[in-house]
Amino acid sequence: MKTSARARRVGIYLRISDDRLKDEKGVKRQEEDCRLLAARLGWRVIEVYIDNDVSATDRRKVRKDYRRMLGDIEAGHIDAVIAWHPDRVYRQPAELEELILLIERKDTEIRTCLTGIVDLNTPAGRLNARMLGAVAKYETEHRAERVKRKIQELVEAGEIHNSGHRPFGYERIYEGEGPRRKIIEDRIDEDEAKYVRDWAKRALEGESLYSLVTDANTKKIKTSTNGAWSYQGMKALLASGRIAGLKEHKRQVVGKAVWPAIISEEQHKDLRALLSDRAEQAKENGAQRNATAIKYPLSGLVRCTCDEDHIRMRTSPSSNRKGPVYRCPPKGDGGCGGRTIRIDDLERLMEKLLFARLEEVEPLDEADPDDPRPALEAKVAKWERRVGELKEELLDGDRPAREIQEAVEVLNSRIAQAQREAAQYGVRDRVLDIDVEQLRKEWEDYPAARKQSLYRSVIEKVLVHPAMPPRNVFNRARVEVRWR
Numbered sequence: 001m002k003t004s005a006r007a008r009r010v011g012i013y014l015r016i017s018d019d020r021l022k023d024e025k026g027v028k029r030q031e032e033d034c035r036l037l038a039a040r041l042g043w044r045v046i047e048v049y050i051d052n053d054v055s056a057t058d059r060r061k062v063r064k065d066y067r068r069m070l071g072d073i074e075a076g077h078i079d080a081v082i083a084w085h086p087d088r089v090y091r092q093p094a095e096l097e098e099l100i101l102l103i104e105r106k107d108t109e110i111r112t113c114l115t116g117i118v119d120l121n122t123p124a125g126r127l128n129a130r131m132l133g134a135v136a137k138y139e140t141e142h143r144a145e146r147v148k149r150k151i152q153e154l155v156e157a158g159e160i161h162n163s164g165h166r167p168f169g170y171e172r173i174y175e176g177e178g179p180r181r182k183i184i185e186d187r188i189d190e191d192e193a194k195y196v197r198d199w200a201k202r203a204l205e206g207e208s209l210y211s212l213v214t215d216a217n218t219k220k221i222k223t224s225t226n227g228a229w230s231y232q233g234m235k236a237l238l239a240s241g242r243i244a245g246l247k248e249h250k251r252q253v254v255g256k257a258v259w260p261a262i263i264s265e266e267q268h269k270d271l272r273a274l275l276s277d278r279a280e281q282a283k284e285n286g287a288q289r290n291a292t293a294i295k296y297p298l299s300g301l302v303r304c305t306c307d308e309d310h311i312r313m314r315t316s317p318s319s320n321r322k323g324p325v326y327r328c329p330p331k332g333d334g335g336c337g338g339r340t341i342r343i344d345d346l347e348r349l350m351e352k353l354l355f356a357r358l359e360e361v362e363p364l365d366e367a368d369p370d371d372p373r374p375a376l377e378a379k380v381a382k383w384e385r386r387v388g389e390l391k392e393e394l395l396d397g398d399r400p401a402r403e404i405q406e407a408v409e410v411l412n413s414r415i416a417q418a419q420r421e422a423a424q425y426g427v428r429d430r431v432l433d434i435d436v437e438q439l440r441k442e443w444e445d446y447p448a449a450r451k452q453s454l455y456r457s458v459i460e461k462v463l464v465h466p467a468m469p470p471r472n473v474f475n476r477a478r479v480e481v482r483w484r
C-alpha cells in the first residue's frame, strides 16, 4: 500500500444524494469530518467541491463539481482527495475506471473519513475498490446509515418527534416509505395554518372553544387525521407550543423547535394562560359546558330594569308572530313577567351601537402605564428561576425533598396566577385593538358565539326599560347600554 510522507494539496469532495432538508446541513456535516481528517494528516485544503442533492445513479444529472475536481487533478492543482465515504466519490463502475486511470497517472491519493485510504494505485487496492463499487450499487445499507445518522442527530438536538401523526397546520416530509418511514421536516401548510391563526385570535378574543369546534365542523374543516374537531382536540391544538414553533416535553415548553411557527410566542403564552384559566374555572363551577350552539349573541347580557339587580331576560318564542323576544322571567322567578323586546330589533340596534363604539375607542398607547404585564412577567421570570434553583437543590440532597416540593408548588401556583392576570389584561387590550373595517366586512359571517364573545368583551349589560306607546314601533330609547 502506498502512503505519502509529503503534505498533500487536497480537495475535499462533498456530495449528498438524498438531502431532502434542501439545506446545506448534509454537506456541512461531511465537510467537518473531512477537514478534521485533513488536519490530522497535515494536508492543506485547497478546494472544496460540492454536489448536493444529486443522485449519482441518475445519469441525466451531471455532477458538476466532480467534473471540476477531475479537471483540477489533471491540471495538478490538487494531488489528493478527501471524501466522507468512497461511495461519495464514485458509484458507477465506469466512473471508477476513469478515476483509476487518472490518479495513477497523476500520483493522487484518496482518503475517506469512514474507510480510510482508498488505494487505487495497486492491483489489490483496485480490486478492493471495484468490489466496494459493486457493493455500493446495492448501497441501501450505507444509505440507511446516513439517514440514521441524520435522524439521530436531529433527535439528539431534540428537533423532531419521531412518532405521532401529522400535526394540524403542517405538511410533513418523510424519508422513505411505509410504516418505518422517518419524519424529516414539518413545513407550514398555509391552508390549515390560516385556520390555526384564526382560531387562536378568536380564542384570545374570548370566543369559547365549543364555539370554535362547532364552527370548524360546520365548515367541514377536518383534523389532520381527517376527523371532526372535538373540544379536546381544539384545546390541545391551541394550547400546544408546537404551533408557536416551540418544543415541548411532557407539555412543558423546553425550547425553540426547528419547525416554523404559525402563531407568535406571545400569543402562545396568552393562549396557554387563558385555556388553563378556563379549565380551572370550569372545575370550580363544577359546570360542564355543553356544546349546544349559541343562537342569539346578546343572550346573557339583556337585563330588565324592573329589579335593582337587573334580572336577566330570557329568550322566548314570539307571542305575536313577529319573531322571538327577550322576556323578563315571571313574578315567581323574581322578574316582572311582562317586559319583552324583540330580538331582531335589539340585535340590529346593538350592531350599530357596537360599531359606533368601536370606532370611537382610541387605540391604546404603546406604553400603557396601567399595563400590569411587564411587572407580572418580571415576577414570573424570577419565580421560574427560583423553581429551577430549587430543583437543583433537590439534586444536591441537602434539603428534605418534601420541603422543596412544597416550595415549588407554591411558586407554580403563583406563576399560574400571574399568567392568568396577564392574560386577562391581554384580552381587553386586543379586543379594543380590532380592525373595525375588517370586522364590518366579516360580521355577517361570524357565528353567534363569536359575536357574543365580542359583545361581552365591551359590554357589561344591556338594560331594557319599559315599553312606551306606540307599542308596535321599536323605540331605541328603551335600550340602555352599560359599556365596560
Ligand SMILES: [Zn+2]
Pocket: 304, 305, 306, 307, 311, 328, 329, 335, 336, 337, 338, 339
Ligand atoms: Zn322585568
